[in-house]
Amino acid sequence: MKKILGIALGVVTSIGGFLDVGSIATSAQAGAAFGYSLLWAVLLGTICVIFLVEMSGRFSIVSGHTITAAVRKRFGFAGFILPFAAALLVNLLVLASEIGGVCVALQLLTGIGFQVWAIPVAMALWLLLWLATFDVVEDGTALLGLVTLCFVVAVFKLGAQPGELAAGLVPSLPAQERAHYLFLAVSVIGATIAPYLFLFYSSGAIEDKWDKSWITANRVIATSGMSFGALIAMAVMVVAALTLKPQGIRVEEYEQAALMLVPALGGWGFYLFIASLAIACFGAALELSLATAYAAAQAFGWNWGENLKPRAAARFSMTYTVFIALSALIVLSGLNPMKLTLFSMAITAVILPLTVMPFLVLMNDRRYMGSHVNSRFSNVVVTLIVVLSAILAIIAIPLEIIGSR
């Protein structure tokens, strides 16, 4: 019974926690610019992230290690530090994007510019981590995140054609704007395969003391949580395709996406969009701040844990404090939050091999995994998607920068 409850909570929180600034921004922009034709990128990213999340749970169940600690042990400090530094840098950019997303939601609501909100939002984020019990905060925001299901409701109300949707699941190059199409495809994949997601998941499996009886439960949580979550990301793209594209609205800023739910849901649509953006980004920001502090603690051997008071984990709490402050500075600098997000997601795709491949080596090491090593099939799927995405990203980023001049 306890296990069923655990599975249910796991699935619900991964649905609520799936959507973040990256998925909203990339899906909205992709739908507005290219209709359904980038749905395949969400699908591809989701297949990969299902495999990765399942692996990270299985890894911690079988080996008793968190991924970060095990990568350092397996590859040594010298082999570990570069991927680690790259992951930190990307986390910083993504956290700035998430905080920016909350700020933009507040700007849409109040009319006061987003930069003004950077410090209050960062303070609220930090206070919750500093004062509250993490697991309550985390499950709470993930449950609130279910508000993003309004995008799925909108798809049904707008009556999308199943046949056309299915066609979007097959990759195809458009006649025009091929460079931008490629860039968006890469960003969508980067937004879907967020490395902090599976690092965080492995920490959770250790904290909740999952043993081998959780192997099947882990598979269920990873598969259904990520699949349902991906449906919401696809719904954002479909709604943008149905409401923004016909009017020729290009989503270069969040303001242009704010009304995408109105045709389906009426006046409430505006507020639902704001709530979705704010809650999804805030929840992801919490998770990302924690995930980064976890990674630092697991890398350097500090105390870590969800429910430690700051006093009992000084370096851990200082890590997220500094990290949040730096991200707030990036938002404060006034970079266009939408551009920052898209760029961060594409960079995520570039460094994916650096974060994923060492983990994949661990998954095939019998000293850690015993008889639970990866199947050849899952190795091939993950390697192909990750390497392909990184190559595409390396091609697409310069093209996008040249093209947008």
Added chain:
Amino acid sequence: MNDIDLVRDILDTQVLDREKRALGKVDGVGLELRDGAPPRVAYLEIGAVTAWARLGPRFARWATRLASRWQGEAHPYRFPWSRVRDFGIDIEIDADAERAPPLDLERWLRDKVVKRIPGGQ
């Protein structure tokens, strides 16, 4: 345990004190060369300088210079294998984290920074 591989099993492993509080990672292993006998493990080491020095001589110089400003004589922290009480996923040693040198920074941050911020108590 009959066969222990120093690099594979010891280096970069989590070290805990006798109450399972985190002390740090095994950042280095010190060997003692003996005449006419195989080398043996003299001590295990916890210390940021030791870890960074593994990246190469330039990093070693840079880390040593930085550390000489703050760290006292107790760094890096060295302990003999005889202090190891338990050895599996983590290495548990006979020490008290509350007083151990590897947690100097932790204690400094706790007393000088965290405790002074509201809610940090």
